[in-house]
Amino acid sequence: MARIDYAPKGINPPHTHPRASEILTVLDGSLEVGFVTSNPENLLITKVLQKGDVFVFPVNLIHFQRNVGQGNAIAIAALSSQNPGVITIANAVFGSKPDISADILSKAFQIDQNIIYQIQSKF
Known part of the structure; x- marks a missing residue:
């Protein structure tokens, strides 16, 4: 509890x-x-x-x-x-060590790789 x-x-x-x-x-x-x-x-x-x-x-x-x-x-x-x-989704996806490839994440989230790099930098 x-x-x-x-x-x-x-x-x-x-x-x-x-x-x-x-x-x-x-x-x-x-x-x-x-x-x-x-x-x-x-x-x-x-x-x-x-x-x-x-x-x-x-x-x-x-x-x-x-x-x-x-x-x-x-x-x-x-x-x-x-x-x-416990798996906190944002931490696992954008804060993994080493990083998940921005190419993979940009395709998964359908956003530009530069946005992925920007988000990963916050973790």
């Missing part, structure tokens, strides 16, 4: 847990939560949660949370494994 404190407009960026499902309970504030289903649908499922609400993120699906309230928000996350792992 983990307690997550969110500043106003704070986020828990898109990430996945390769070995666990997650159940999130909002203790205070309002959170927008969401996950993306697997291929080929890639359907975004979102909901705004209030104090006392609970949401489940299925194992290994990309998910996120964002504080949409006026003040701080607090949640408790429970994971179905002692070793759930």
Whole structure:
């Protein structure tokens, strides 16, 4: 289990847990939560949660949370494994060591390689 404190407009960026499902309970504030289903649908499922609400993120699906309230928000996350792992999508894709080739990423994201270099430089 983990307690997550969110500043106003704070986020828990898109990430996945390769070995666990997650159940999130909002203790205070309002959170927008969401996950993306697997291929080929890639359907975004979102909901705004209030104090006392609970949401489940299925194992290994990309998910996120964002504080949409006026003040701080607090949640408790429970994971179905002692070793759930975490892969933060942006860090893994743009911050890998060594870098993933800009040619590969530019084709995957359909953007210019210079933009890829610019993003990678921030990691």
